[in-house]
Amino acid sequence: MTTTETSTRTSGGIGESPLRPDGRLKVTGRFAYSSDLWHEDMVWGVTLRSPHPHARIVAIDTTAALAVPGVDAVLTAADVPGRNATGLEHQDTPALADEVVRYEGEPVALVAADHPETARRAAARIVVTYEELPALTDPRRALDEDAPQVHAQGNLVREMHIRRGDPEPTAPVVVSLEFEVGMQDQAFLGPESGLAIPDGEGGLDLHVATQWLHVDQQQIQGVLGLGPEQVRLHLAGVGGAFGGREDLSMHVHASLLALHTGRPVKMSYSREESFFGHVHRHPAWLRYEFGADHDGRLRYASADILFDGGAYASSTGAVVGNGGTLGLGPYAIPNVRVDARGVYTNNPPCGAMRGFGCVQAAFAHEALMDELADRLGMDRVAIRALNGMREGDRNITGQVIDSAAPVAELIGIVRDLPLPAPRAEVDLRELPGGVSNTTHGEGVVRGVGYAVTYKNVGFSEGFDDYSTARVRLELTGGEPVATVHTAAAEVGQGLITVEQQICRTELGVERVVVHPKDTTVGSGGSTSASRQTYVTGGAVKAACEAVRTTVLARATELLGRTGLHLDGDKVVSATGEVVAGLAEVLADGGVEETVEWRHRPTHPIDPETGQGDAHVQYAFSAHRAVVDVDVELGLVKVVALDTAQDVGKAINPDAVVGQIHGGSAQGMGLALMEEIVVTDGHVRNPSFTDYLIPTILDMPPMQVEVLEYADPHAPYGVRGVGEPPTISSGPAVAAAVRAATGKALRRVPLRPEAITGV
Amino acid sequence: MDFLTPTTWADALAAKAEQPDAVPVSGGTDVMVEINFDRRRPPALLDLTRVPDLREWTHDDDGRVRLGAGVTYARIITELGRTLPGLAMAARTVGSPQIRHRGTVGGNLGAASPAGDSHPALLAADAVVEVASVRGTRQVPVAEFYTGVKRNALAPDELIAAVLLAPATGPQQFCKIGTRNAMVISVSAFGLALHPGRRAVGTGIGSAAPTPRPADEAAAFLAGELDAAGLWESRGPLPEGLAAEFGHRVRAAAAPIDDVRGTAAYRLHTLSVMARRAATWAWDEHRGADARRAA
Incomplete structure (x- = not known):
């Protein structure tokens, strides 16, 4: 039979929003998270942590703990078989503290027992003798000569200097400010958990919730003293990540216990332990100055940015890199000086969190842009549109922005979105304080604020950033089915669905099986930096193309015809004639291709001038916040939080909007309430009772405008989505509160005390 | 166990x-x-x-x-x-x-946590x-x-x-400060009840002392002022500054501390504001009830 068809479209391809396979399970409570892992023979592992921010370990006596019935093992640094060092950038973090503890909560010893309660009781019987050391808890003193030394090599993790244009610029209008950003937590809902299963041959399988299986594998094998083939990782159900799962937590501990006991070991943190078990967003101290012409055009900008990295480096170096290179926001500025530093202290370690160095900076540059507008009597939107980057501009490291940079358009769109109606009647739920009934309208003032941002997508500064995809096309029950296998972590963002969509579009098949994520395929890179749809999406696309090429080669051989192409599940001739079904070509067996895919290379920046093409892609967003502030009580109700963002190409429009909603809420949370309060190196609020994240009564419905200006250098034109909303929403909320109160408010979260001035 | x-x-x-x-x-x-x-x-x-x-x-x-x-x-x-x-x-x-x-x-x-939400209302209602x-x-x-x-x-x-x-015989109010708009432990809280039948005012303070406690002096002051001006009967408007003065006196009854949820100064300030507002709302309701009955 020969028919001609112009095009077959496979449903559920890119640009559609097919249902995600985990969606129904998650909303009905049936999704298996890592904390649900179970093995018949398993024992439970727990961690004993340091109560001190800085102390020498004089002795550890495990005798009493080992005597507890049901205890299988008690391990300390002395039991680490390999190299007792882990870390993403610097291998400076012991798996278990050796000689010194450098922050409150640092792991010191491990216990495995037949019941978690038994393990906890045994851990409490471990006697650790500490000699307390002076703690460095103010990062602003970290580089003083007399500061306590956190590590032998000194307290500086990284500094970055950016110099561009006139080294001594002047301007007729000068504004400056100092800003401070508190320590935010990722507050993912699924605590750190996993299950390590020894294989009886000296190796193990670790099932764990994480963001990058292969970088975990590398670190764990080093600590265990094993080869990569002996440490196999499998992604378990991830209950949120936001950067907090980039560093190891219980991974290496469960592995150590499993190898030592020869039994499967499960570990699962409590909420309180979770606050000590992962890195947080860096608190930051920022000093900024803008010089401008009378028409509002920026002549120069300078910034000093200090990040508190806490006790271990984690991603502090890269955060300094982002804070430095992106720290002046999406503006065209001819003359620039930026000095960014990250330091060690004895505070909780800080590392990756959504927005990664840009979040802190955006609060400062957006507050200062408002200040400049006010000084000049200019409109706050107009001054951003005037100074906003455009395609073809160079940013402050001299890199040409070589795809869309619609700053003026984005801020214009949010300005023109309908504003919420003024409050008509008293509904407590719509007022600051909600049903807590603190106002019926008294003291309530409305304010509007704007912010814009840009964020790098993918890893930067010359990092070899790639992903691997294996795609197999074969007949199952007579139907062509694609199987896609990557190690790229699904952390809730919807990557599994995106992988399926790409396979459907590229191969014309309806059924796409996503192989469980594990280390039997090459690295997928990190699920962070808004990079997976771009990089793993690119790898899946390339693997599909390779499969298609092989299929067509086979069809050419089989049919004796050339000039063939695939259209849906049909093999079509150059003239458009359907000459075979895909099933016929696959009858002799499946086709499988594995591709390692890279985006365009990035480059290190010059250490003296900070100039260089550091980033592969930029993503832009703008927010407008409308708030009602009870200025007498300092309570805030966000009435509207609307946004516009360029996503290049929305592979899954529903998921894109979901990312924008979630990111916006997280940024708003930092502006108003989210802070880990640390006093003298001690965390004071490690619970969801006192670490507050926004509820549905804090987050308004959003108007979201999605632009799709394709990036010609990226697969399908995609642009990373996940982070920009987290960056521009908070500064817009802070600006709105400033507008309502008339107060400067130079620290976030904006505490009610600061808003009231009490 | x-x-x-x-x-x-x-x-x-x-x-x-x-x-x-x-x-x-x-x-x-x-x-x-x-x-x-x-x-x-x-x-x-x-x-x-x-x-x-x-x-x-x-x-x-x-x-x-x-x-x-x-x-x-x-x-x-x-x-x-x-x-x-x-x-x-x-x-x-x-x-x-x-x-x-x-x-x-x-x-x-x-x-018996000082932050328990029901305590100020129980205190105000005797x-x-x-x-x-x-x-x-x-x-x-x-x-x-x-x-x-x-x-x-x-x-x-x-x-x-x-x-x-006792079932309410007059307006009652409860206000609570928290740093988000739902699901939050109180930073400070205030309960108020008007008891027109016995010309009395009930109060309760939460999260601002070692225990929940009434603000008896403030309550007696407000009830006395209302009495002296014959307002319980006339249901006339509150004299200028009376609610604010009541707020100051409620504030004086508290003995809060600084903690991770809020400062003592903020707790005192908010008690003053809440008490003023609650008294105003309660009195307006009391007057409104009269107006409704008249109509």
């Missing part, structure tokens, strides 16, 4: 007498958190959820509501919103819907706590029930049976 499961009130009292260190548990929204966090490992839990009497509310011979210690916040909101408006307002601010379906006023009194043991039953005015931080007037063998509250 023993888990005691009496099914009658008599059995519950007997169990408590026999094992005075058993911790009573009803909704578990406080006790279970303590246990899960390993802050408390009592030798026994005394489960009161199987005692039907505790889960009911009735009217006693004096016309008061006798609120069983195990009645949930959710039921107070839906069943007693008009009768006990201040307590219902406080109940609406407790935790999440799930917590409100489990948590009870009896539990709030048992925990509630009486009915406590019982195998030795008998006694009634403790709620202001005398709180004896220290998370301590109350219960003897080791006693259980909370009920709370006795």
Whole structure:
């Protein structure tokens, strides 16, 4: 039979929003998270942590703990078989503290027992003798000569200097400010958990919730003293990540216990332990100055940015890199000086969190842009549109922005979105304080604020950033089915669905099986930096193309015809004639291709001038916040939080909007309430009772405008989505509160005390 | 840990007498958190959820509501919103819907945390706590029930049976400060009740002293000023500055501390504002009731 068809479209391809396979399970409570892992023979592992921010370990006596019935093992640094060092950038973090503890909560010893309660009781019987050391808890003193030394090599993790244009610029209008950003937590809902299963041959399988299986594998094998083939990782159900799962937590501990006991070991943190078990967003101290012409055009900008990295480096170096290179926001500025530093202290370690160095900076540059507008009597939107980057501009490291940079358009769109109606009647739920009934309208003032941002997508500064995809096309029950296998972590963002969509579009098949994520395929890179749809999406696309090429080669051989192409599940001739079904070509067996895919290379920046093409892609967003502030009580109700963002190409429009909603809420949370309060190196609020994240009564419905200006250098034109909303929403909320109160408010979260001035 | 499961009130009292260190548990929204966090490992839990009497509310011979210690916040909101408006307002601010379906006023009194949401409303309404043991039953005015931080007037063998509250005869208000708009522990809280029949004002302060406490001097001041101006009868507008002065006096009754949830200064400031606003709303309602009756 020969028919001609112009095009077959496979449903559920890119640009559609097919249902995600985990969606129904998650909303009905049936999704298996890592904390649900179970093995018949398993024992439970727990961690004993340091109560001190800085102390020498004089002795550890495990005798009493080992005597507890049901205890299988008690391990300390002395039991680490390999190299007792882990870390993403610097291998400076012991798996278990050796000689010194450098922050409150640092792991010191491990216990495995037949019941978690038994393990906890045994851990409490471990006697650790500490000699307390002076703690460095103010990062602003970290580089003083007399500061306590956190590590032998000194307290500086990284500094970055950016110099561009006139080294001594002047301007007729000068504004400056100092800003401070508190320590935010990722507050993912699924605590750190996993299950390590020894294989009886000296190796193990670790099932764990994480963001990058292969970088975990590398670190764990080093600590265990094993080869990569002996440490196999499998992604378990991830209950949120936001950067907090980039560093190891219980991974290496469960592995150590499993190898030592020869039994499967499960570990699962409590909420309180979770606050000590992962890195947080860096608190930051920022000093900024803008010089401008009378028409509002920026002549120069300078910034000093200090990040508190806490006790271990984690991603502090890269955060300094982002804070430095992106720290002046999406503006065209001819003359620039930026000095960014990250330091060690004895505070909780800080590392990756959504927005990664840009979040802190955006609060400062957006507050200062408002200040400049006010000084000049200019409109706050107009001054951003005037100074906003455009395609073809160079940013402050001299890199040409070589795809869309619609700053003026984005801020214009949010300005023109309908504003919420003024409050008509008293509904407590719509007022600051909600049903807590603190106002019926008294003291309530409305304010509007704007912010814009840009964020790098993918890893930067010359990092070899790639992903691997294996795609197999074969007949199952007579139907062509694609199987896609990557190690790229699904952390809730919807990557599994995106992988399926790409396979459907590229191969014309309806059924796409996503192989469980594990280390039997090459690295997928990190699920962070808004990079997976771009990089793993690119790898899946390339693997599909390779499969298609092989299929067509086979069809050419089989049919004796050339000039063939695939259209849906049909093999079509150059003239458009359907000459075979895909099933016929696959009858002799499946086709499988594995591709390692890279985006365009990035480059290190010059250490003296900070100039260089550091980033592969930029993503832009703008927010407008409308708030009602009870200025007498300092309570805030966000009435509207609307946004516009360029996503290049929305592979899954529903998921894109979901990312924008979630990111916006997280940024708003930092502006108003989210802070880990640390006093003298001690965390004071490690619970969801006192670490507050926004509820549905804090987050308004959003108007979201999605632009799709394709990036010609990226697969399908995609642009990373996940982070920009987290960056521009908070500064817009802070600006709105400033507008309502008339107060400067130079620290976030904006505490009610600061808003009231009490 | 023993888990005691009496099914009658008599059995519950007997169990408590026999094992005075058993911790009573009803909704578990406080006790279970303590246990899960390993802050408390009592030798026994005394489960009161199987005692039907505790889960009911009735009217006693004096016309008061006798609120069983195990009645949930959710039921107070839906069943007693008009009768006990201040307590219902406080109940609406407790935790999440799930917590409100489990948590009870009896539990709030048992925990006696200064931050418990129901306390300011109970104080303002002059509630009486009915406590019982195998030795008998006694009634403790709620202001005398709180004896220290998370301590109350219960003897080791006693259980909370009920709370006795007169139905509201005038407007009641409850306000609570939290750093988000729902599901938040109070930074400070204030309860107010007008008792026009006896020309009295009731007050309650939460989260701003070692125990929940009334602001008696402020209450007497406001009631006295209203009396002196004949306003209870005339229902005329509040004199300029009276509500603000009441706020200042409520503030003076508090003794808060700085903690991770808020500063002492902010707590004092907010009490002053809440008391002023609550007094204004309550008086406006009192006047409005008169206007409605006239119409």
